[in-house]
Amino acid sequence: MAGLSKSRILLNLQCPRRLWLKLHRPELEHVDKGMDTRFAVGDQVGDIARRLHPGGVLMDDDLRTALEQTRAAMGQTPRPLFEATFQHEGTLVRADLMLPDENGWRMVEVKSSTSVKDYHLNDAAVQTWVLRQQGVPLTRIELAHINNQFVYPGEGHYQGLLTHADISESVQNMQADVRTWIANARATAGLDAEPDIPPGKQCTDPFECSFRRHCDPAAFEPIPPHSVRILPYGGNLVKGLLAEGKEDLRELDEGIFANPRHQRIWRVIKQGQAELSPEAGEAIRGLGWPRYYIDFETINPAIPIWTGTRPYQQVPFQWSCHIETADGLKHAAFLADGKGDPRRPFIESLLETIGDEGPVIVYNAPFERSRLIESAEAFPDLAVRIQSVIDRIFDLLPLSRDHYYHPDMLGSWSIKAVLPTIAPELSYEGMTVAHGGAAQEAFAEIMAPETSEARREALRRGLLEYCERDTLAMVRIANFFDVRF
DNA sequence: AATAAATGCCGCATTAACCG
């Protein structure tokens, strides 16, 4: 029984090739930076789940010790068990929560998602199987997930954060298959050579596989600007074309495209140069003055931090605003200090700066608009003023989509795709904060009490530089569109 | 005129794109 390992590894059976690689070629695994934070979220939620069941006992990280501790705890007066560890015929599992019931135990698997997903059930099914085989009386199997309607009342009270869904029946229906899964996993593990499974949907759905770089290096090759694969909302059109071996846009007839955006892409690729329609400039010239270009940064913790917020709520902590008038450009900004709820100072300072006249220019309006609506809901005394800001919103994204395309955009009109084609000198490369995700991480680090003042100041500078860059980018894009033909 | 096949359309579900 050398090398205890969790059943989770067996469960990578959705793809035998992945399981084999995990066991035999772990060095090929490619863990991207984003995964760290994702696992951290899971840990935090697990932590809360335990705090909600006081008097529980946490089993050791070491699996042998945990098995022994679990065995001992099961024989004593029932109390909540965390990470209780069991094995049967070499299959080892850990249960996030074991809660004593009148007639046995409720087993609870804790997830940071907001609903029960099919792919959650397999884990629970194997755990259930092992526990049943070991004679543990299970009364109910539950999946605890985040209730995103929960409003944090403050003071560390998280009762209600987790919804316990009864998955006993689904799990019961899978019991008959568990032996087969385990046998298949064993067979796969024992193979001498890597299973020859071609890349498919399992590589990205529901999550990207960490071995994708190994199995499907072609997926990481840059897509050439003339490939039909760049067509947005390509769907069956692209599938069909590829099936016919027609990958090059330049060899196709315009007539096959019903979508005007596809037609524009086709034209641009065919003629080999960017296209800008006069309507873009007309729309820009139709805007009044002064022009306020704004961008928000937000943080959306799974576990609410501030009283009155919900799980995963986007809490705004920073804005940047470029103010363009007939005779120049000015800049204003706000960045919360990270010591308390940033929402009130955020919206008050914004209203102060943004006045009551002139277009409020954004890139992808739904995002900023939603934050403004939420601000109005949170602070009814400011709702009227906030609504007038909402009414002034002008969105550059649809303007860009309908009237501009450059071959380097590769089918995307996101600001990060458009900017380099218009103002390459405004690249985000080398900036300490270079994208929205990094901004969230930076602000989280500013809030952390253990962060040094020097580090805080460096992060603040990075955030301010990043957000200012975003609104300057919008100014440059709008000015670029405003050319007379 | 009757029937079958093709086309069009509506409403709902799913996917894709965007922001953080």
Place this chain on the structure above:
DNA sequence: CGGTTAATGCGGCATTTATT
């Protein structure tokens, strides 16, 4: 991970067109 929006996909039904 969430939410918003818009495009696409698809089943079912009606209408049109082709076939006999």
